[in-house]
Amino acid sequence: MRDAGFKRWDVHSPFPIHGLDSAMGLSKSSLSWFVFIGGATGTLTAFLLQFITQVVIYPTYVQDKPASITTLPAFFPVMFELTVLFAAFTALFGSMILNRLPRWNHPLFVSEQFTRFSDDAFFLCIEARDPQFSKEETKALLKKMGGTNIELIEDEI
Amino acid sequence: MAEASTSDTARPVIARESLVLNERPMSWVTNRICGIVENRQPFLWWVLFVPCVMLMGVLGYCLAYLVATGVGVWGNNHPVGWGWAITNFVFWIGIGHAGTLISAILFLTRQKWRTSVNRAAEAMTLFAVICAGIFPAIHVGRFWMVWFLAPVPNANGIWQNFKSPLLWDVFAVSTYFTVSVIFWYVGLIPDLATLRDRAKRGIRKAAYGFFALGWRGGNRQWRHYEMAYLLLAALSTPLVLSVHSVVSFDFATSIVPGWHTTIFPPYFVAGAIFGGFAMVLTLMIPARKIYGLQDLITPKHIDNMAKIILLTGTIVGYAYIMELFISWYGGNKYEQAAFANRTGGYYSWAYVCMFTCNVIVPQLFWFRYCRHNLWIVMAVCMCVNAGMWFERFVIIVTSIAQDFLPGAWDFYHPSWVEIWTFVGTFGLFLGLFLLFIRFFPVIAMSEIKGVLPKSDPHYLPPGTFTHDAEGREIDNDGEQ
Numbered sequence: 001m002r003d004a005g006f007k008r009w010d011v012h013s014p015f016p017i018h019g020l021d022s023a024m025g026l027s028k029s030s031l032s033w034f035v036f037i038g039g040a041t042g043t044l045t046a047f048l049l050q051f052i053t054q055v056v057i058y059p060t061y062v063q064d065k066p067a068s069i070t071t072l073p074a075f076f077p078v079m080f081e082l083t084v085l086f087a088a089f090t091a092l093f094g095s096m097i098l099n100r101l102p103r104w105n106h107p108l109f110v111s112e113q114f115t116r117f118s119d120d121a122f123f124l125c126i127e128a129r130d131p132q133f134s135k136e137e138t139k140a141l142l143k144k145m146g147g148t149n150i151e152l153i154e155d156e157i
Numbered sequence: 158m159a160e161a162s163t164s165d166t167a168r169p170v171i172a173r174e175s176l177v178l179n180e181r182p183m184s185w186v187t188n189r190i191c192g193i194v195e196n197r198q199p200f201l202w203w204v205l206f207v208p209c210v211m212l213m214g215v216l217g218y219c220l221a222y223l224v225a226t227g228v229g230v231w232g233n234n235h236p237v238g239w240g241w242a243i244t245n246f247v248f249w250i251g252i253g254h255a256g257t258l259i260s261a262i263l264f265l266t267r268q269k270w271r272t273s274v275n276r277a278a279e280a281m282t283l284f285a286v287i288c289a290g291i292f293p294a295i296h297v298g299r300f301w302m303v304w305f306l307a308p309v310p311n312a313n314g315i316w317q318n319f320k321s322p323l324l325w326d327v328f329a330v331s332t333y334f335t336v337s338v339i340f341w342y343v344g345l346i347p348d349l350a351t352l353r354d355r356a357k358r359g360i361r362k363a364a365y366g367f368f369a370l371g372w373r374g375g376n377r378q379w380r381h382y383e384m385a386y387l388l389l390a391a392l393s394t395p396l397v398l399s400v401h402s403v404v405s406f407d408f409a410t411s412i413v414p415g416w417h418t419t420i421f422p423p424y425f426v427a428g429a430i431f432g433g434f435a436m437v438l439t440l441m442i443p444a445r446k447i448y449g450l451q452d453l454i455t456p457k458h459i460d461n462m463a464k465i466i467l468l469t470g471t472i473v474g475y476a477y478i479m480e481l482f483i484s485w486y487g488g489n490k491y492e493q494a495a496f497a498n499r500t501g502g503y504y505s506w507a508y509v510c511m512f513t514c515n516v517i518v519p520q521l522f523w524f525r526y527c528r529h530n531l532w533i534v535m536a537v538c539m540c541v542n543a544g545m546w547f548e549r550f551v552i553i554v555t556s557i558a559q560d561f562l563p564g565a566w567d568f569y570h571p572s573w574v575e576i577w578t579f580v581g582t583f584g585l586f587l588g589l590f591l592l593f594i595r596f597f598p599v600i601a602m603s604e605i606k607g608v609l610p611k612s613d614p615h616y617l618p619p620g621t622f623t624h625d626a627e628g629r630e631i632d633n634d635g636e637q
Contacts, residue, residue, distance in 0.1 A: 010373075010375035010376055010377050010378075011375065011376040012373055012374045012375050012376075013374055013376065013379070014183060014187075014347075014351075014374060014602075014603060014606050015347075015603045015604070015606040015607035016376075016379040016382070016383050016603075016607060017376065017379075020376050021376070021380055024376060024377075026376070026377065026380055028384075029380050029381045029383075029384035031381055031384040031385055031388065032384060032388060035388050035392075039392075049308060049319075050319040053308070053310075053316035053317075053319070054316065054318075054319050054320070057314075057316070058310070058314060058315055058316055060315075060316065060318055060319075060320075062318050062320060062321070065320055071320055074319070074320040075319060075320075077322075077325040077328070077329065077399070077403055077406075078319060078324070078325060078328045080395075080399060081325075081328040081329050081332040081396075081399070082328070082332070084332055084336060084392050084393075084395070084396045085332045085335060085336065087388070087392050088335070088336040088339050088340070088389060088392050088393075089339070091339070091343075091385045091388045091389050091392070092339045092342075092343060092385065092389075094385070095343070095381045095382055095384070095385035096370065098381040099377075099378045099381050099382065101370040101371055101372065101378075102370035102371050103370070103371040104366060104367070104370075104371040105371070106371055106373060108373055109371075115354035115355075116354070117354075117373070117374050118187075118347065118350045118351035118353075118354045118372075118374060118603075119183065119184055119187045119351065119354070119355075120182065120183035120184045120187065120606075125375070
């Protein structure tokens with residue numbers, strides 16, 4: 001498929017198939033960068049929250065500990081927790097955005113047999129938007145590659 | 158060695174036990190696990206669920222009575238300001254840790270056997286943390302003031318003391334709960350899609366469909382999904398270690414004899430994993446029997462978890478003995494007195510229970526026979542569940558009942574309200590777990606399918622020949 005020059009195609013499977021990324025010519029997911037930025041935001045938020053409230057707005061002296069930057073180590077636990085919290089939210093929403101989810105009305109759901117992707121079936125989908133797509137030739141190509149149950153799904157996108 | 162590889166299917170020289178027994182196909186996995194959700198629940202489910210609902214009622218009554226009357230209805234006194242409430246809090250939060258350990262740490266270390274148990278263990282984490290969260294909230298006395306814990310200034314413009322371990326605990330536990338929910342939900346998405354695709358009826362299809370977010374299992378989706386899951390595992394791993402460390406800071410940063418030790422964070426984390434695995438087994442051994450999941454949760458899984466219980470139990474035993482040694486070796490007479498009271502004083506029966514249940518009984522797991530006899534495994538897990546509760550009771554109550562000045566000493570006995578509140582949280586915990594079994598796939602189907610031998614790209618159906626054995630090409634290679 002990749003060698004045939006298709007761009008808008010995907011492989012649907014009940015579980016992630018390792019090694020398929022390189023077979024499809026996909027690079028590593030960029031999600032880790034977003035999560036890193038999210039985590040760093042969390043660290044900074046926690047630091048500012050603690051520093052501003054404990055030192056700037058209302059200097060808080062408890063058990064003779066100073067209200068200054070020298071108590072930074074006592075701020076570490078909350079900084080760590082908010083780093084993880086922000087990073088986790090970024091991982092959730094970042095992966096949803098990268099996957100274009102939620103999307104409840106995809107044309108593939110029109111197909112009766114496609115519902116088996118989440119059970120034990122494997123599908124290869126070529127979108128009609130692909131410049132290489134043509135009704136007959138693509139079908140012939142899929143057939144040549146040993147495809148079974150080839151179906152044309154027509155629906156509004 | 159050589160003759161092993163001359164068989165017709167070229168099995169590896171050292172055969173590993175299969176994670177799914179009887180060579181079940183993928184559709185069997187789907188049918189069996191979805192069947193739990195789609196079919197009527199067995200009678201036993203109702204037998205268990207109805208008492209759980211009653212206990213939830215008891216819990217609600219006890220909480221309402223406490224809030225309406227005041228913390229005086231508990232047995233707390235001066236100096237024992239932390240009685241059962243904090244004991245129960247640490248007990249429940251510790252149980253949660255096994256779920257995160259299974260889902261995150263075993264994921265990062267590529268322990269494939271985790272796939273059969275991680276979903277249920279993560280659910281257990283959430284429900285245990287819910288039970289745990291009740292106690293710090295109600296022990297503040299004036300429940301309606303609990304918003305003081307949130308990082309907002311009070312009416313006088315005063316902010317929280319961020320240098321206090323108690324506030325760290327608020328952040329740690331709430332983060333832990335939130336991240337556990339996210340991790341659990343992300344893991345659920347493909348399986349919710351399976352339930353959606355199988356559902357016929359309207360509400361069921363709409364509800365699962367809504368939460369499945371329109372998942373289509375395309376490789377372009379799996380790519381980001383797997384990265385998200387990996388990152389969440391990487392984030393949860395230090396998080397779970399930090400949560401119980403922060404819980405232990407509540408004690409360790411004080412100067413109370415018996416609490417003021419540096420061994421607490423690792424000791425608490427090991428104890429939490431220990432107690433949590435015991436609770437996982439307590440739940441999973443009956444569940445696999447009732448729902449016929451013996452091919453998915455195999456003796457190998459139980460064997461592995463028993464080994465982890467043995468390991469962490471022995472670490473905990475080491476910590477108990479090291480505490481005693483340091484209190485003697487440290488030469489601090491208050492520490493020495495605290496441990497003399499712990500082991501030989503008024504509450505020494507609790508210490509004996511703790512030591513027996515947590516250190517001595519799990520040593521049975523050195524023997525393969527004991528790890529494979531489910532009755533023995535269940536009995537040991539019950540001992541560990543009880544022993545870990547006693548550990549927290551011993552740590553909390555014996556240390557503050559007799560601290561520095563004999564004139565300030567007093568003993569503590571729980572009142573009926575505390576006892577029934579604790580019993581009620583078991584109803585809440587088990588009731589939520591039963592509802593989870595009823596509405597969610599208890600086993601991560603997409604992950605199980607990924608560890609089946611058939612999902613290996615190099616898998617060959619039995620009966621076909623390999624290049625090595627026969628020197629022939631395979632012509633039935635259907636892919637690409």
